[in-house]
Amino acid sequence: MNDFHNxxxxxxxxxxxxxxxxxxxxxxxMLESVGCQQDTIQKIFRAAHTLKGSSAVMGFxxxxxxxxxxxxxxxxxxxxxxxxxxxxxxxxxxCIDFIKELRHSILGGVMEEGDTTILMGRLEEIRGSAxxxxxxxxQSVKKSVPALHIVFxxxxxxxxxxxxxxxxxxxxxHVHMAEEESMKYVRxxxxxxxxxxxxxxxxxxxxxxxxxxxxxxxxxxxxxLITRQIQQDIIRSLTHISQIDSVRIEYITxxxxxxxxxxxxxxxxxxxxVQEPRKDIVKVNEVQVITEKKVQVxxxxxxxxxxxxxxxxxxxxxxxxxxxxxxxxxxxxxxxxNNGDINVLNDIASHLNxxxxxxxxxxxxTRMLPIEHLFGxxxxxxxxxxxxxxxxxxxxxxxxxxxxxxxxxxEISDPLIHILRNSVDHGLELPEERAAMGKPCKGTIVLRxxxxxxxxxxxIADDGxxxxxxxxxxxxxxxGFVSAEEASHMTxxxxxxxxxxxxxxxxxxxTDLSGRGVGMDIVKSxxxxxxxxxxxxTTRNEGTVFTIKLPLTLAIIxxxxxxxxxxxxxxxxxxxxxxxxxxxxxxxxxQGKEVCKFRNQVLPLVRLHRKLQVQExxxxxxxxxxxxxxxxxxxxxCLVVDQTIGNQEIVIKSLGxxxxxxxxxxxxxxxxxxxxxHILDVGFxxxxxxxxxxxxxxxxxxGEQVDAEGEKYVTFxxxxxxxxxxxxxxxxxxxxxxxxxxxxxxxxxxxxxxxRGMLFPVYDLRPQLGMSAFEQAPGSRIMIxxxxxxxxxxxxxxxxxxxxxxxxxxxxxxxxxxxNSDMLDAIYKQNQQFIHLLNLEKMxxxxxxxxxxx
Amino acid sequence: xxxxxxxxxxxxxxxxxxxxxxxxxxxxxxIKMEHITGVPNSKPFIRGVINLRGRIVPxxxxxxxFGIPETPMGAQSRIIVVGYKQEAIGITVDAxxxxxxxxxxxxxxxxxxxxxxxxxxxIGQSADGLISILNVDRLFGEG
Numbered sequence: 001m002n003d004f005h006n007x008x009x010x011x012x013x014x015x016x017x018x019x020x021x022x023x024x025x026x027x028x029x030m031l032e033s034v035g036c037q038q039d040t041i042q043k044i045f046r047a048a049h050t051l052k053g054s055s056a057v058m059g060f061x062x063x064x065x066x067x068x069x070x071x072x073x074x075x076x077x078x079x080x081x082x083x084x085x086x087x088x089x090x091x092x093x094x095c096i097d098f099i100k101e102l103r104h105s106i107l108g109g110v111m112e113e114g115d116t117t118i119l120m121g122r123l124e125e126i127r128g129s130a131x132x133x134x135x136x137x138x139q140s141v142k143k144s145v146p147a148l149h150i151v152f153x154x155x156x157x158x159x160x161x162x163x164x165x166x167x168x169x170x171x172x173x174h175v176h177m178a179e180e181e182s183m184k185y186v187r188x189x190x191x192x193x194x195x196x197x198x199x200x201x202x203x204x205x206x207x208x209x210x211x212x213x214x215x216x217x218x219x220x221x222x223x224x225l226i227t228r229q230i231q232q233d234i235i236r237s238l239t240h241i242s243q244i245d246s247v248r249i250e251y252i253t254x255x256x257x258x259x260x261x262x263x264x265x266x267x268x269x270x271x272x273x274v275q276e277p278r279k280d281i282v283k284v285n286e287v288q289v290i291t292e293k294k295v296q297v298x299x300x301x302x303x304x305x306x307x308x309x310x311x312x313x314x315x316x317x318x319x320x321x322x323x324x325x326x327x328x329x330x331x332x333x334x335x336x337x338n339n340g341d342i343n344v345l346n347d348i349a350s351h352l353n354x355x356x357x358x359x360x361x362x363x364x365x366t367r368m369l370p371i372e373h374l375f376g377x378x379x380x381x382x383x384x385x386x387x388x389x390x391x392x393x394x395x396x397x398x399x400x401x402x403x404x405x406x407x408x409x410x411e412i413s414d415p416l417i418h419i420l421r422n423s424v425d426h427g428l429e430l431p432e433e434r435a436a437m438g439k440p441c442k443g444t445i446v447l448r449x450x451x452x453x454x455x456x457x458x459x460i461a462d463d464g465x466x467x468x469x470x471x472x473x474x475x476x477x478x479x480g481f482v483s484a485e486e487a488s489h490m491t492x493x494x495x496x497x498x499x500x501x502x503x504x505x506x507x508x509x510x511t512d513l514s515g516r517g518v519g520m521d522i523v524k525s526x527x528x529x530x531x532x533x534x535x536x537x538t539t540r541n542e543g544t545v546f547t548i549k550l551p552l553t554l555a556i557i558x559x560x561x562x563x564x565x566x567x568x569x570x571x572x573x574x575x576x577x578x579x580x581x582x583x584x585x586x587x588x589x590x591q592g593k594e595v596c597k598f599r600n601q602v603l604p605l606v607r608l609h610r611k612l613q614v615q616e617x618x619x620x621x622x623x624x625x626x627x628x629x630x631x632x633x634x635x636x637x638c639l640v641v642d643q644t645i646g647n648q649e650i651v652i653k654s655l656g657x658x659x660x661x662x663x664x665x666x667x668x669x670x671x672x673x674x675x676x677x678h679i680l681d682v683g684f685x686x687x688x689x690x691x692x693x694x695x696x697x698x699x700x701x702x703g704e705q706v707d708a709e710g711e712k713y714v715t716f717x718x719x720x721x722x723x724x725x726x727x728x729x730x731x732x733x734x735x736x737x738x739x740x741x742x743x744x745x746x747x748x749x750x751x752x753x754x755x756r757g758m759l760f761p762v763y764d765l766r767p768q769l770g771m772s773a774f775e776q777a778p779g780s781r782i783m784i785x786x787x788x789x790x791x792x793x794x795x796x797x798x799x800x801x802x803x804x805x806x807x808x809x810x811x812x813x814x815x816x817x818x819x820n821s822d823m824l825d826a827i828y829k830q831n832q833q834f835i836h837l838l839n840l841e842k843m844x845x846x847x848x849x850x851x852x853x854x
Numbered sequence: 855x856x857x858x859x860x861x862x863x864x865x866x867x868x869x870x871x872x873x874x875x876x877x878x879x880x881x882x883x884x885i886k887m888e889h890i891t892g893v894p895n896s897k898p899f900i901r902g903v904i905n906l907r908g909r910i911v912p913x914x915x916x917x918x919x920f921g922i923p924e925t926p927m928g929a930q931s932r933i934i935v936v937g938y939k940q941e942a943i944g945i946t947v948d949a950x951x952x953x954x955x956x957x958x959x960x961x962x963x964x965x966x967x968x969x970x971x972x973x974x975x976x977i978g979q980s981a982d983g984l985i986s987i988l989n990v991d992r993l994f995g996e997g
Contacts, residue, residue, distance in 0.1 A: 317908035567891065612894040653910045655893065655903065658941050658994070663895045670905045676891040 010106070013058050015302060016050070017103050023047040024096055025380045031077075032089050032383070041078045048074050051099070063102060066116045069123040070095055082126065091122045093380070156203050156224070160252065163226045168199070170252040171231070173223045175238065176245045188221050191238060198234055199227025224252070305406070308366055315356075315363045316651040320670055322356045325349055364556065367407075371449045371456075372400040374409045378420060378447060385424040392431050392442040393424060402449040404456045404552055411530055412458070412550065415523040419460050419546050420445070422520070427464035427544055437541065439463065455549045455574065463543040467536065469495040476501065496536050500524040528632060528683045531557065531572050549574070557652060559679065561645035561671075562628060565614040568677040569641075570650055570669055575682040577629040577636065579644055584623050596627070596638055601728075603629065604689045605638045608680075611664055632686040639685070652679065713805045713828075715835055716783070716796040719771045722835045723796075724805065724828065725783075729840065731791060732784040733799055736776055750774060753782065753793055760784060762793040768823065768843055788846040805835070863955050864978065866985055867934060867947035869916050870925050873985045874947070875954070875978055880936050880990045884950055887931040901946060904933065911935065913944035919973065919993065938994045945993075956980050959987065 027044045034040070052067035070092065076082035098119055160170050175191050188204075195201050202224040227234070231249050238247045329349045336342050375397050386393040428434075428443035435441050446461045469492045476482050476498045487495070499520050527534045532550035551557050551574055559570040560579075580598065587596050587605060594605040605627070608614070627638045650669035655662065666681035713724035714733075734755070739762055741751040750762045762782060764774040774780075779798040784791055810826040822842045828835040864875035865884070890902040890913055899918040903910050913933055917924045930949035935942050956978030963971055975989040 313908055320905075320908070613892075614894070655910060656912060656941055658938070658943055659893055659896050659900060659903070659912050662893055665893070665895070668891075668903060668910050670908065670910075674905050675889045676903050676905050676910060678891070678893070 010058070012302070013054055014103055014107060016054060017099070020047040020051050021096055021100055021103070022376050024051075025093075026376060028089060028092055028096070029379050029383060031084055032086070036077065036080075036084055041074065045071065045074045045078060060102075062116045063099065066095060066099070066119060066123075069120055073123055073126055088126055091119070091126065093384070095119050095123070159202055160224070160226070163202075164253065168226050168228055169230075170202075171225050171227065171234070172250040172252055173225055173234065173238075174220055174246075174248040174250070175223065176220045176247075187244070191221065191244070192223065194237055195223055195225050195234070198229045198237065199225050202226055303366075308363075312363050312367070315360050316670070318356050319360060319651075320674060322353055324674060326353065367405050368403040368552075369406045369409055370400060371402045371404055371409065371458075374413055374416070375400045375447060375449070377413075378416070381417065382420060382424060382445065385421060389425060390430065391424065391428050393428060394442050394444045396444065396446045397448075398446065399449040402451060402456060404550070408456075408530065408550060408552075411526070412532075412548070415526045415534075415548070416447075416458070416460070418520070418523050420447070423460060423462040423464065423544070423546075427462040427466075429465055451552070452549070456552055458548045458550070459545055460548075461543060461545040466540040466542055466544050467496050467499065467538040468540065469538075472496060472498050496538055499536075500534075531574055531683075533574070533632065556649055558647055559650050559669075560628065560647050561677070562626075562639075562641040563643040563645060564608055564612060564641055567612075567614055568645065568671065568675070569608075569612070570648075570677050570679045571628060571630060571639070572666075572679065572682060573647055575630045575632060577631045579626070579628050581624045582627045582638070582640075584625060598627075598629070598638070601636070603636050603638045605640060606685060606689055607640050608664075609640075611685075630682045630686065632683050635686040635689075637682075637686050637689050639680075650677075650679070711805065711807075712802055713835070713837065714783070714802050715800040716781075717798040717800060718766060718769065718796055720797075722800065722833065723765075724835045724837045725785065725840060727802060729785045729787070730783060731786060733781050734784070736780045736782050736795065747773070750795060755784070760791060760793045762795060763844060764795050765838070765843060785840060787840045787844050790846050792844065792846070794840070805837075806830075810837070861955060863953055864985075864987065865934065865953055866951045866982075867932070867945075868949040868951055869947050870922070873951070873982075874916070875956075875985045875987045876934060876936065876945075876990065877987070878953060880938075882935045882937050882942055885933050885935060885944075887927055887933060887946070890946075904944060906935065906942065906944075909942065911942050911944050913946055914994070915946055936990055936994075938990060943994055954980050954982075954985075956985075956987075962986070 024044060024047045027040050027047065030037070030040045031044070048067055048071040052064060052071055055063040055067055073082065073088070073092070077084060082088070098116065163170055173195065175188075177187055192201055192204065204221055204223045206221070225234070235247050235249065238244065326349060329345060333342050333346060379395055379397070382393055382395040423445050428445070429437070429439075431441040434443065444463050446459070448459045448461070450457050473482075473487045473490075473495045476495075477484050477487055479501075481498065481501050482490070500523070501521055524534055527548055527550070530550055532548055535547045535549075536544060537547070538544040551572070558573040560573055560576050562569055562571060582596055582598070587594055588602075589595070590602075594607070595602050596605045597603075626641050626644055628641055628644065629636055629638050631637075648671075650671075652667045653669055654667055655665070664681050664684055665678045666684075667679045668676050669679060671677050712727040714727050714730050715722055715724040717723070737753050737755070739751040739753055742749060742761075745751070748764050748767045750764050752759045753762055766773055774795050777797060780795060781799045782793040782795055783799065784793050786792075805828050809830040810828050812826060823839055825837045825839045828837055863878040865878055865881055866873055866875050868874075885906070888904055890904055892902040893900055893912070899914050901913045901915040901918070903912050905911075915924065925948050927946075928948065932947055932950045933944040934947060934950065935944050958979045959976045960979065962974040962976050973989055973993045975987045978985050978987050
């Protein structure tokens with residue numbers, strides 16, 4: 001056991017180790033995919049070297065030896081003496097894994113290094129097989145190197161002569177660098193800098209700039225130094241520099257000056273004459289210093305996360321105080337209008353406000369990390385999985401610079417790994433299968449991260465076989481999660497969502513990768529715990545897309561504040577889908593449970609007062625209730641609240657261990673007035689109410705849909721004719737903004753519009769209805785509708801009205817009259833009205849996309 | 855606990871007409887009564903939580919713990935913040951009277967008749983008479 005094992009440096013060492021391992025992993029993958037590139041190898045080499053050095057410093061002997069062997073192999077690759085084979089890469093990856101494991105066990109407090117002999121043996125073998133002939137090759141190269149010539153030009157000669165005359169010493173210092181030194185130029189430069197401390201370097205041979213380029217560089221550099229110091233001092237100072245094999249000093253005097261001038265052949269330097277045993281510590285430090293100089297790295301400080309959390313807490317408090325200060329300021333300025341001090345107070349308060357806002361932003365940023373830290377681990381994993389399952393996979397990562405809270409990065413790692421494994425194992429087919437289906441042999445998995453408002457969206461898309469809803473159904477019925485009866489009512493989407501139940505797997509065989517059916521449920525609960533949402537879109541034989549939406553940070557969320565009685569509660573805005581006012585008359589009771597109908601959906605209604613033991617305000621006269629629809633995954637619940645206050649950023653705080661877990665409450669926060677408000681646990685409410693509800697929902701929908709009053713329709717005009725679409729498909733109506741045309745779009749696609757940061761395609765229905773193309777008029781509007789799960793814009797000449805259209809007056813379309821009767825659901829005819837009820841799905845014929853949640 | 859002479863200091867609080875003492879070592883601070891937010895579905899004697907300089911601190915009600923009717927809050931009402939298992943927990947009392955030490959501490963009454971007897975450590979004798987000493991661990995413990 002070494003002294004360093006328990007030292008303060010261990011943490012730094014482990015952190016650094018992780019970085020270097022990651023670097024190695026990445027670069028090796030590069031090596032594998034792109035092939036042998038100089039800078040990749042250079043990178044690998046540096047990483048291995050750093051590892052080697054630091055492990056030696058920390059006293060991990062086995063690790064040091066292993067990394068040394070690895071470095072040697074890399075050296076062979078670098079010299080082009082060892083081909084990069086997959087076998088070699090596998091060994092190297094195994095080595096990295098071993099080191100990773102070692103790192104883990106050190107983290108866990110186990111200082112045993114494990115046995116490296118097998119790996120060492122394998123590395124040795126490779127090296128052995130490679131280094132037979134090549135070494136000779138190297139030597140022959142060396143021999144053919146033309147001897148180094150020192151030639152002074154007139155200026156240098158004059159300088160040296162003057163120096164000699166005025167009593168300086170002039171020396172030719174021969175420095176020979178170690179063979180394995182990777183950055184000879186830097187090293188040579190270092191020597192030069194060192195020498196200038198002792199005197200003036202008049203010249204050096206070969207010129208330093210040439211070293212990098214010159215392949216014939218022997219490793220010996222001769223510096224001509226003008227100095228007053230003695231030989232020993234200079235040698236001593238040079239030996240502090242690592243990776244220098246030997247130093248030899250030759251005095252230049254007036255006597256032998258001429259010889260130099262004519263051109264003097266530098267004799268081979270005898271090896272290791274003045275060599276002092278070097279210390280590894282020095283070496284490591286220097287290597288690091290040099291790499292840092294070479295590669296421009298942003299300066300960083302490692303800070304304990306806990307310390308940051310503490311600071312963030314303090315900032316949170318400051319924000320609350322600031323809010324309070326502002327309100328008292330407003331009060332005081334009202335009271336003492338004419339007091340000069342009040343103005344000063346106002347100035348100070350508004351300045352403080354600005355500073356606090358900046359401070360909060362800054363603190364938040366300290367918690368953010370690019371998701372690269374997480375994504376970086378995956379290429380390697382996917383590669384291994386692909387090899388294991390004999391699949392060819394192209395793994396594409398997009399948006400790795402996306403930043404999110406560091407705690408989230410840790411938390412989503414497992415779910416992502418799980419989904420990726422699934423994609424590789426079940427999603428993608430074997431190359432033969434793919435070829436048979438006419439797909440490229442190489443499967444593609446795309447991992448993408450992006451910001452969307454206050455959310456981060458991560459998608460994992462594969463182009464594999466998709467999820468077979470039938471199989472899921474079978475499995476779910478067999479496991480008894482749903483009855484056959486229930487299952488037959490379920491939409492395909494609902495069936496697919498069943499894979500999130502524990503024990504459901506569509507894999508025929510259980511492999512060691514996945515297939516046991518445990519996991520997806522864990523994935524889901526994990527993501528829900530983070531206030532996130534997971535969704536699947538799948539098409540048979542085309543692939544599956546998992547979409548995960550997460551709040552950017554765990555610590556601060558946007559939330560909707562609502563009042564229940566006299567208490568304030570916060571609902572995470574992520575979960576809020578809609579707020580509307582419900583007529584008490586619209587509340588129905590189905591199977592003893594209250595439900596309400598909204599946009600043709602039947603949703604369970606939850607009276608929060610009772611669940612949260614809040615005194616209900618006894619105002620019987622209220623015929624309209626505030627209802628907040630919250631959603632989690634596919635579940636929707638209507639919450640009855642007394643009042644909505646507004647949305648606000650809140651800092652999530654736990655209730656602490658003493659109170660523990662409390663139903664319906666996910667945590668607490670402190671409001672601007674200093675009071676505590678609870679955050680509703682939407683997941684819990686949705687699970688509780690949603691699950692008890694699923695069954696009746698399906699049954700009830702059918703009955704509800706045929707309503708005597710008739711559905712509500714939005715009617716609009718196109719070229720003078722009346723059309724209608726059901727209102728539940730309607731999202732929004734807006735004046736026509738600038739439409740950006742798209743290249744090579746079909747005639748009925750006008751282009752895209754930009755609406756609150758989202759892009760929507762805009763369609764013109766006229767071409768398909770046999771009308772002339774769209775011309776903008778003052779009454780023109782764009783209706784944002786939901787068609788096959790997509791939100792699209794449709795231009796119309798005029799939006800007429802919203803009215804219920806009774807089915808009684810609807811007539812089937814006359815197939816034999818119309819060319820394309822599919823496009824019409826029905827024709828509504830009453831009094832003088834004649835309204836075409838359009839079927840947008842069939843008209844636009846969009847690829848079905850399941851509605852995203854949230 | 856034996857009847858011993860103690861140099862320990864205690865903070866004496868009042869609840870209705872009853873006086874209780876808490877060892878000063880257990881007490882983090884004493885603050886004025888502030889807005890308490892109830893925590894639905896939690897333990898019945900938990901009155902709620904307060905914001906103590908950015909920390910969420912649970913507050914328990916001694917009255918509810920002892921099973922006696924809640925006393926009304928007044929200007930004298932205080933929250934005594936006590937350290938318990940690395941957390942801070944507040945106790946609402948009607949008033950905090952003084953800091954004192956007891957010449958003699960006697961074992962608590964065996965009797966079940968006294969409300970909250972199971973939360974007492976003993977009875978301290980001072981110039982003002984007898985004051986029951988609260989056992990913080992038992993007060994907060996056992997659900």
